[in-house]
Amino acid sequence: MDTLHIIGAGLAGSEAAWQAAQAGVPVVLHEMRPRVGTFAHRSGDFAEMVCSNSFRSDDDERNAVGLLHWEMRAAGGLIMTTADRHALPAGGALAVDREAFSAAVTAALRAHPLISVSEEEITELPTDGHWIIATGPLTSGALAESIRAVTGADSLAFFDAIAPIVHAETIDMSVAWRQSRYDKGETEEERTAYINCPMTKDQYEAFIDALLAAEKTEFHEGETAGYFDGCLPIEVMAERGRETLRHGPMKPVGLTNAHDPATKAYAVVQLRRDNALGTLYNIVGFQTKMKYGAQTAVFRMIPGLEQASFARLGGIHRNTFLNSPTLLDDQMRLRARANLRFAGQVTGVEGYVESAAMGLLAGRMAAAEIKGASLPAPGPETAMGSLVHHITGGAVAKTFQPMNVNFGLFPPLDDARGGRRGRKDRYKGYTDRAKEVFTAWLADQA
Numbered sequence: 442m443d444t445l446h447i448i449g450a451g452l453a454g455s456e457a458a459w460q461a462a463q464a465g466v467p468v469v470l471h472e473m474r475p476r477v478g479t480f481a482h483r484s485g486d487f488a489e490m491v492c493s494n495s496f497r498s499d500d501d502e503r504n505a506v507g508l509l510h511w512e513m514r515a516a517g518g519l520i521m522t523t524a525d526r527h528a529l530p531a532g533g534a535l536a537v538d539r540e541a542f543s544a545a546v547t548a549a550l551r552a553h554p555l556i557s558v559s560e561e562e563i564t565e566l567p568t569d570g571h572w573i574i575a576t577g578p579l580t581s582g583a584l585a586e587s588i589r590a591v592t593g594a595d596s597l598a599f600f601d602a603i604a605p606i607v608h609a610e611t612i613d614m615s616v617a618w619r620q621s622r623y624d625k626g627e628t629e630e631e632r633t634a635y636i637n638c639p640m641t642k643d644q645y646e647a648f649i650d651a652l653l654a655a656e657k658t659e660f661h662e663g664e665t666a667g668y669f670d671g672c673l674p675i676e677v678m679a680e681r682g683r684e685t686l687r688h689g690p691m692k693p694v695g696l697t698n699a700h701d702p703a704t705k706a707y708a709v710v711q712l713r714r715d716n717a718l719g720t721l722y723n724i725v726g727f728q729t730k731m732k733y734g735a736q737t738a739v740f741r742m743i744p745g746l747e748q749a750s751f752a753r754l755g756g757i758h759r760n761t762f763l764n765s766p767t768l769l770d771d772q773m774r775l776r777a778r779a780n781l782r783f784a785g786q787v788t789g790v791e792g793y794v795e796s797a798a799m800g801l802l803a804g805r806m807a808a809a810e811i812k813g814a815s816l817p818a819p820g821p822e823t824a825m826g827s828l829v830h831h832i833t834g835g836a837v838a839k840t841f842q843p844m845n846v847n848f849g850l851f852p853p854l855d856d857a858r859g860g861r862r863g864r865k866d867r868y869k870g871y872t873d874r875a876k877e878v879f880t881a882w883l884a885d886q887a
């Protein structure tokens with residue numbers, strides 16, 4: 442049987458390798474780390490989560506990313522089942538201990554009898570054999586150049602920013618308190634998964650002034666400036682309006698100050714647990730491109746963080762992705778070279794879960810092809826199908842931008858499914874329909 446080669450053992454490449462190997466196809470996984478690093482990855486482990494430690498909502502009845510979790514679990518996805526084993530309390534979200542998670546994914550892949558690992562950077566697009574390219578938003582420069590030469594189209598590059606991580610012991614708990622927004626969660630641990638730092642109006646105004654005045658890292662390399670939707674740097678949000686943060690990551694709703702229940706905070710900074718030990722917390726939504734010195738000074742203005750020590754400060758990064766609607770066919774293959782499939786963030790999906798989901802699909806499709814069959818994508822009524830249909834044709838190519846999974850990508854519901862009902866019922870209608878379609882898709886492969 443032919444071998445499947447996969448470039449990149451990130452969220453997508455790891456899942457693709459697992460799926461193909463589980464289907465009985467031999468896999469060589471080519472990963473450049475630890476020999477060649479990226480600015481965001483810290484280890485040589487596979488499936489490293491470079492920023493937030495959250496896979497976002499785990500609600501598979503009313504949330505599109507929660508539905509994607511469900512589909513990946515149903516398909517025996519390595520990423521999701523490993524995440525479940527290393528989950529941390531996060532009040533309705535699926536957050537994980539990132540180091541334990543990556544170590545477990547790495548161990549599972551290295552132990553698989555059909556998978557071998559080649560520690561090397563691939564610098565050119567291969568001309569023959571079966572390949573999946575899952576090199577992510579930080580695809581190495583040489584390979585990006587080679588992709589550009591072959592596709593003949595400009596791949597877009599834009600900046601994104603990562604949030605800082607604080608040592609928990611340096612947070613002043615006589616000021617901050619533990620509580621998940623609206624006390625969400627089934628256990629006491631989940632209901633107290635976040636640490637909250639309250640601000641008065643004066644403190645908030647001073648904080649905004651400092652953010653606006655802080656020294657920022659400038660754009661360079663002539664790249665287009667831009668960010669993931671929903672991942673804007675805080676100083677960019679502050680530039681959009683002094684109230685923007687108070688209605689975004691610093692909104693004070695659903696929280697009661699345990700030290701002073703009668704006083705409503707004007708704004709609240711939330712920190713979310715970042716490891717199983719509970720020794721590290723990331724500041725939620727605080728991606729930034731402020732210079733390091735400025736970050737320390739500005740973040741220590743937050744009540745409770747005056748003495749904070751930072752395990753990692755925020756930073757900026759480049760995001761490389763294809764114009765998939767013009768370049769890829771419905772099998773995620775490059776139209777110009779059908780032996781090459783793409784998967785993950787480089788295809789223009791956005792997020793850990795979406796990237797892993799595209800890896801799952803590409804791995805199954807490639808395995809089917811090697812075995813002489815063809816596997817169609819699941820229907821657009823499913824979360825996975827809605828994403829792949831979007832990137833390989835549904836999206837407008839001219840204005841194509843990376844996309845998170847969301848119900849807006851799903852075909853409308855008919856009335857019998859609750860198409861005319863309120864939002865919550867409609868979401869349930871979407872997820873019920875998706876589960877039926879996805880289950881049938883899996884059954885067809887059995």
Ligand SMILES: Cc1cc2nc3c(=O)[nH]c(=O)nc-3n(C[C@H](O)[C@H](O)[C@H](O)COP(=O)(O)OP(=O)(O)OC[C@H]3O[C@@H](n4cnc5c(N)ncnc54)[C@H](O)[C@@H]3O)c2cc1C
Pocket residue numbers: 448449450451452453454471472473474479481482488489490491492493494561562563564575576577578579580581584601602603757758759784785786787791792793794796797
């Ligand atoms: C700094 C940063 C912060 C992000 N924050 C979030 C977040 O908070 N939440 C979220 O959901 N998503 C986030 N993303 C977006 C995205 O979901 C992740 O990048 C995700 O890891 C993408 O998965 P992937 O498998 O496509 O790429 P990756 O996980 O990056 O995997 C790609 C792999 O390919 C390897 N590689 C690259 N080039 C080569 C080559 N030429 N040869 C061999 N190997 C190569 C890399 O070393 C890497 O291991 C962030 C991205 C970045 C860069």
